[in-house]
Amino acid sequence: MSMDRIYEEYVDRIIKFGAENERTRIALDRAIDSYRKNRANALKKFPHTITLAEEVRKIKEYSISHMDELRKSACDAIEENHGHCYLAKTKEQAYSIFEDLVGRNKTIVKSKSLTSEEIHLRQFLESMGNEVYETDLGEFIVQLLNTRPMHILSPAINIPREDVARLLSDFTGESIPPDIAKEVATVRKILREKYFKADIGINGANVISADTGTMFIIENEGNARLSIGAPPVQIALIGIEKIVPTLNDAFKTAEVTWRYANYRIPAYVNLISGPSKTGDIEKVTTYGAHGPRELHVVFLDNGRSEMAKHPVYREALYCLRCGACLYECPVYAVTAGHYGQQYMGGIGTIWDAFTTVGFEGAAPEAYTCLRCGRCKVMCPLGIDTVTMVTQLRKDLVSRGLVPQPVREFAEEILELAKNGVR
Amino acid sequence: MKVLIYGWGSAEHLGITEVNDAMTSLVNKLGHEPVYLDDEVVCAEGLGALGYGKQMREIAPVLVKLMENSGADVAVTPFAASYYVWNYTLKDIPRKIPVIHVVQYLHRELSSKRPVFREYEKRVLIHDGCRLGRYSGVVKEPRAVLKMVPKLKLVEFEHPDMEARGTKPWDIAPCPGSWLEITMNPLMPYVADNVLRRDVEPLNVDVLTTTCANGYHAFKAGKEFGHRDVEVKFIANLVDEVLVEVSE
Numbered sequence: 295m296s297m298d299r300i301y302e303e304y305v306d307r308i309i310k311f312g313a314e315n316e317r318t319r320i321a322l323d324r325a326i327d328s329y330r331k332n333r334a335n336a337l338k339k340f341p342h343t344i345t346l347a348e349e350v351r352k353i354k355e356y357s358i359s360h361m362d363e364l365r366k367s368a369c370d371a372i373e374e375n376h377g378h379c380y381l382a383k384t385k386e387q388a389y390s391i392f393e394d395l396v397g398r399n400k401t402i403v404k405s406k407s408l409t410s411e412e413i414h415l416r417q418f419l420e421s422m423g424n425e426v427y428e429t430d431l432g433e434f435i436v437q438l439l440n441t442r443p444m445h446i447l448s449p450a451i452n453i454p455r456e457d458v459a460r461l462l463s464d465f466t467g468e469s470i471p472p473d474i475a476k477e478v479a480t481v482r483k484i485l486r487e488k489y490f491k492a493d494i495g496i497n498g499a500n501v502i503s504a505d506t507g508t509m510f511i512i513e514n515e516g517n518a519r520l521s522i523g524a525p526p527v528q529i530a531l532i533g534i535e536k537i538v539p540t541l542n543d544a545f546k547t548a549e550v551t552w553r554y555a556n557y558r559i560p561a562y563v564n565l566i567s568g569p570s571k572t573g574d575i576e577k578v579t580t581y582g583a584h585g586p587r588e589l590h591v592v593f594l595d596n597g598r599s600e601m602a603k604h605p606v607y608r609e610a611l612y613c614l615r616c617g618a619c620l621y622e623c624p625v626y627a628v629t630a631g632h633y634g635q636q637y638m639g640g641i642g643t644i645w646d647a648f649t650t651v652g653f654e655g656a657a658p659e660a661y662t663c664l665r666c667g668r669c670k671v672m673c674p675l676g677i678d679t680v681t682m683v684t685q686l687r688k689d690l691v692s693r694g695l696v697p698q699p700v701r702e703f704a705e706e707i708l709e710l711a712k713n714g715v716r
Numbered sequence: 717m718k719v720l721i722y723g724w725g726s727a728e729h730l731g732i733t734e735v736n737d738a739m740t741s742l743v744n745k746l747g748h749e750p751v752y753l754d755d756e757v758v759c760a761e762g763l764g765a766l767g768y769g770k771q772m773r774e775i776a777p778v779l780v781k782l783m784e785n786s787g788a789d790v791a792v793t794p795f796a797a798s799y800y801v802w803n804y805t806l807k808d809i810p811r812k813i814p815v816i817h818v819v820q821y822l823h824r825e826l827s828s829k830r831p832v833f834r835e836y837e838k839r840v841l842i843h844d845g846c847r848l849g850r851y852s853g854v855v856k857e858p859r860a861v862l863k864m865v866p867k868l869k870l871v872e873f874e875h876p877d878m879e880a881r882g883t884k885p886w887d888i889a890p891c892p893g894s895w896l897e898i899t900m901n902p903l904m905p906y907v908a909d910n911v912l913r914r915d916v917e918p919l920n921v922d923v924l925t926t927t928c929a930n931g932y933h934a935f936k937a938g939k940e941f942g943h944r945d946v947e948v949k950f951i952a953n954l955v956d957e958v959l960v961e962v963s964e
């Protein structure tokens with residue numbers, strides 16, 4: 295598809311499904327107001343988070359400069375803990391690893407992970423004849439809608455309760471009222487039995503420590519806990535940028551992530567370093583006591599090493615995926631995740647360029663950003679999205695990938711300047 | 717003193733000629749001579765923001781020559797981006813003529829003279845253009861000017877984060893999507909209208925005034941699109957409306 299066609303389709307989508315959609319507006323309004331208040335209260339109660347975030351920025355700077363080394367250490371630690379570790383340099387390599395580990399006709403429960411969205415892991419596993427259930431409530435709604443997440447943490451942020459009720463009524467064949475508590479109870483009932491029937495649980499991680507191989511999974515619902523704990527096999531897909539040197543660094547990173555993600559304190563922080571084991575009988579270590587007997591950790595590169603090499607774009611790898619910037623972006627406030635191709639918002643534009651749709655696909659997003667810088671002010675790590683978007687625009691110009699209206703505007707100015715006339 | 721009203725053509729291009737009128741009127745009231753460019757490369761400073769930074773740099777000397785040939789002592793711009801580009805991005809390009817923002821010009825002139833203002837009994841919300849407030853720190857001047865106006869009640873943007881993180885009104889001032897005019901035109905009125913609805917209307921103000929002519933253009937489009945009641949004014953227009961006369 296030509297650049298201009300990609301741009302046109304993107305603009306049609308962002309207007310039709312985002313800006314023009316009154317229901318998206320209603321749902322976003324509710325979510326943004328509640329997020330802002332909750333985060334401010336959380337920061338007031340735990341004011342140390344602001345300086346802790348500065349420390350985490352340094353941890354991330356170090357980690358991204360030592361990504362390969364840390365990945366090797368993390369793999370050593372995971373293997374020592376009796377887990378298995380893999381490196382997928384590309385999406386295709388990740389598919390092949392999952393194909394070997396999962397096989398066909400399995401039941402899989404999956405917890406929320408943007409990294410798995412990045413490579414469309416669920417769709418890939420389904421195409422191999424597996425039955426896959428997204429267990430995060432928002433992701434489950436997104437799965438039923440057959441669409442894609444609209445926020446880093448709240449995938450169904452754009453769906454008001456009235457629409458959720460209709461969706462669940464269709465799915466269950468019962469009449470579910472637009473009452474959030476009843477909707478939650480319905481999803482709980484649907485998914486509960488799946489955890490114990492499942493052959494495999496798949497998860498992502500918010501951060502993982504290289505020294506102990508311990509992954510942190512922050513959640514409120516308890517679905518990650520169940521999908522990690524109940525099935526006999528656990529597979530984690532983790533971006534290589536999530537590795538930090540020590541367990542202590544991981545704790546710090548996790549705390550800043552959850553605080554800015556709007557959890558004063560999350561209901562659950564799952565720490566997993568290996569498969570389930572017991573030594574209760576004669577001190578003989580036996581795997582698969584109550585939890586999974588196998589743990590597989592797949593580290594995904596998929597463009598991250600390229601990003602890390604670039605002096606400007608590497609900052610995108612510091613992102614904790616707390617979602618704070620999205621709640622503050624004036625464009626996101628009317629478009630939700632339609633401002634984006636796979637990832638979303640200004641920060642997502644850089645991620646899309648390197649990991650999902652390439653520079654050409656990310657070009658319309660690059661020209662959606664207002665370069666207003668409000669996201670940087672609100673980001674716990676002060677990530678400078680504007681500078682990265684500006685760099686991306688420069689690269690798009692040099693690669694001849696600028697969308698038509700911008701290109702024509704610029705050409706006109708350059709022509710005028712050449713002739714020195716108004 | 718000769719004052720070059722810089723960005724005249726850009727304001728015309730955006731259909732906000734009232735900004736040019738107010739700028740001219742203010743320069744006259746302040747006892748200076750307004751001058752204009754013979755030729756103007758409209759919106760040239762926009763190039764860098766669009767990814768054409770190298771090309772902008774190449775044509776910068778042409779723009780400097782145009783400014784200097786005007787014979788003006790100072791160039792005054794209503795555009796936040798223009799101020800930013802000349803004072804930061806292209807700071808190293810040799811240039812004899814200073815480029816200042818109209819709020820700096822007004823602040824300097826009005827605080828060293830004796831202005832007479834009409835009373836303005838309205839609640840006025842100040843909006844800092846991103847490149848002027850957040851990026852350049854020009855935040856005291858527009859507030860000081862508005863505070864000179866009798867009965868004007870100055871209102872600031874609010875955000876729950878201000879208490880928790882100490883962010884300031886200019887840190888959180890929401891952009892109405894001005895650049896979308898060029899980069900994604902159909903989206904601009906939605907963004908601007910939403911800012912008016914979400915961030916401005918709850919503050920219960922009579923007037924929203926912005927320090928950026930580009931932002932003013934977007935707010936104006938958003939107001940029209942969403943049929944919003946709040947009055948939207950570029951800061952120079954508001955000041956021109958209430959400034960009766962100035963004596964030395």
Ligand code: SF4
Nearest residue numbers: 623640664666667669
């Ligand atoms: S700079 Fe771009 S991504 Fe950041 S808040 Fe502004 S419009 Fe949104």
Ligand code: SF4
Nearest residue numbers: 613614616617619673
């Ligand atoms: S860029 Fe910053 S605010 Fe946005 S998701 Fe990443 S860490 Fe959070």
